[in-house]
């Protein structure tokens with residue numbers, strides 16, 4: 051008796067809360083917390099104080115976190131003092147409700163903790179007054195809780211009275227539940243519910259596998275206005291497994307019908323935790339109406355949607371998963387609205403209440419999905435939403451859940467380059483799960499990035515100075531962009547700030563090619579036409595081509611092309627992901643994306659409004675709509691169409707091995723059609739694509755780009771076009787189709803010689819004596835070609851087209867000395883290598899001025915002329931003017947000094 055009295059004293063001295071994992075009740079005396087605040091370790095103090103706040107304002111998320119952190123800290127203390135074994139069971143229940151440390155000690159002894167461990171534990175926990183109570187006496191504690199919660203300012207006598215009532219209470223309650231709406235029934239499964247309305251916990255449902263019973267799952271609100279779910283089993287516990295009874299109940303009380311339940315028996319759940327209500331006589335259940343739920347709500351509950359979303363996530367169908375998670379969240383809200391409104395409940399429209407964890411899982415699941423989709427803004431928003439909710443999951447500790455969601459939040463912040471905040475969040479995650487290696491690594495990485503950030507501000511964090519801003523604004527208005535420093539540094543300095551720019555261009559239909567981009571003003575060579583930022587951009591190929599090859603072991607398959615195809619598909623999928631994310635996070639992206647061709651002819655007939663391509667504020671005042679308030683709906687993002695758009699419009703910036711250095715989708719440049727003698731060229735700087743005019747052009751000219759290497763014969767180019775799904779009918783192609791057959795004969799000879807030359811080239815020594823005979827024969831073909839063209843009286847433009855189609859004889863000439871050439875052409879004693887190279891340069895620049903070969907050869911040629919005729923000689927000056935023109939047309943730079951430096955640089959790089 052004495053012991054009991056002391057127990058009561060100890061209980062009544064404490065305020066009570068249900069610990070998150072419901073295994074124990076944790077009693078913490080307010081005064082003791084304050085005491086702890088003064089005396090215990092810093093972390094404990096902080097957390098205990100947080101707990102105090104938590105108790106007094108149990109609605110706040112912060113308080114809940116403090117509470118959980120405190121619990122975590124307490125558990126840590128437990129482990130420190132009692133070894134790693136976690137006490138998960140305590141001694142047999144006591145009907146008298148003995149709840150003191152002795153019971154815990156006894157439990158510890160049963161678990162074979164040593165007396166020293168127990169002493170350590172008691173020393174540690176006497177400070178915070180932790181008492182663990184097994185839930186076998188849950189009903190007693192339930193009553194006690196009812197008495198003291200939510201008003202925690204209870205006096206001692208009230209608490210004592212409450213406890214006395216609790217210890218005397220029988221397990222049967224005389225209550226009537228009126229106007230319950232039947233929710234989902236679970237035929238074939240015994241479901242027991244825990245009536246659990248603690249401030250820090252949510253409803254738990256327990257199921258058993260062997261037993262089966264029909265359960266009418268209804269909703270009601272507890273006296274504090276919280277919605278709880280009550281399971282009412284029709285029948286006594288013995289009849290839970292009676293299938294006839296189950297079938298009868300199921301047919302009587304269908305989902306959506308309204309019932310009153312009189313005097314259900316309130317019992318502790320059969321196995322050990324929780325409460326279950328049941329009626330021993332079906333007559334105690336009165337069917338008020340058999341009204342059904344609205345169709346929209348009967349279709350799929352939030353739980354169903356959640357399962358669907360999880361399955362999609364596991365199948366890595368991220369977009370669909372995000373969509374279904376969104377539907378699940380919506381469904382939770384819908385259902386919640388209905389429970390919250392008593393009127394609705396009375397009209398029989400209540401539906402199954404989604405447990406709090408459904409919403410938590412939906413937000414955290416969608417957060418993980420956004421992370422997969424690299425949409426960090428949305429991931430962050432969802433992580434914050436999840437953190438506002440009660441995170442209590444079956445089979446998971448609260449620490450795990452909180453750690454996990456903090457980890458996701460940190461990852462989102464990291465993705466947004468908010469490194470310092472990310473580090474702080476990872477630190478919280480570690481507090482809950484100190485051993486998690488990935489969190490540790492993420493924390494280190496964030497700290498490092500934060501340090502680096504202070505030394506080397508990232509591009510994203512650059513604050514524009516007013517000067518920068520002015521220049522960006524200017525650039526936006528007139529396309530002034532000084533790239534000299536960038537090019538002179540060999541593209542190693544950070545790229546100049548680029549805002550987007552739409553020059554004198556407009557979209558028009560182009561016969562036989564859908565739509566195209568046309569000039570609205572005349573332009574000069576080297577003029578900047580467009581600066582466009584990628585809608586999606588992949589810098590590094592995800593895997594090198596060799597790693598693709600190593601996984602492709604299909605015998606008889608062309609390994610190289612299969613590997614390349616696999617890689618391209620991977621990259622395209624990345625681009626699709628990015629496009630979709632961009633569409634969801636920025637309003638103006640969606641119309642731009644959907645304006646692009648998806649390869650269907652009907653789509654290519656629509657001319658988009660040019661306004662959608664104009665840049666965003668702050669660089670441009672005139673933009674009509676820069677608002678991001680209304681983001682695209684996921685329903686508007688059609689992945690199948692995005693795949694087609696990417697396949698049709700992605701531009702690859704290949705490296706010398708052709709593996710692809712970067713891939714991107716740009717809006718306005720995507721309207722530029724292909725030509726085999728294009729009049730514009732592109733330069734990529736970061737994820738910006740700059741389109742320059744390669745020639746002087748008059749208003750109304752269609753701007754064209756080469757989609758592939760156009761220095762090849764007509765058949766080769768046609769093959770490339772066919773692979774891309776169209777047939778080029780540019781003037782060059784049309785002209786080459788009608789060339790006399792002598793040219794195709796010459797072309798054939800070139801191909802034959804080329805094959806031999808490549809073989810002979812393997813052991814080519816620098817000495818001219820060792821030049822492979824095929825090289826000399828190849829070089830001789832240049833002469834034959836020139837003669838044929840002269841005899842056909844082709845224009846200079848046509849000659850350049852042919853030279854560009856059959857370049858190898860001219861390339862061969864460029865590898866020979868003047869003596870070699872004279873030997874090859876005894877009839878032309880004045881022939882020089884420079885002349886042949888000049889022809890090559892003309893061909894290269896006339897056909898595709900954007901190609902680096904033209905610049906390289908011209909720089910080389912200039913050097914040769916200087917060497918031969920003297921630097922500054924009239925020959926050299928003439929040649930320099932020509933080469934400068936070529937360089938100006940490419941870089942858009944007019945300063946002769948800078949152009950000279952660029953020419954020298956290109957020559958050095960040879």
Ligand SMILES: C[S@@+](CC[C@H](N)C(=O)[O-])C[C@H]1O[C@@H](n2cnc3c(N)ncnc32)[C@H](O)[C@@H]1O
Nearest residue numbers: 562563564565647654720721722723724776778
């Ligand atoms: C990037 S889009 C160019 C813009 C496209 N014309 C449109 O209407 O949106 C590429 C597609 O344009 C068409 N195209 C581009 N150049 C072409 C050409 N020279 N001849 C015929 N069709 C061409 C092909 O259908 C190609 O797949």
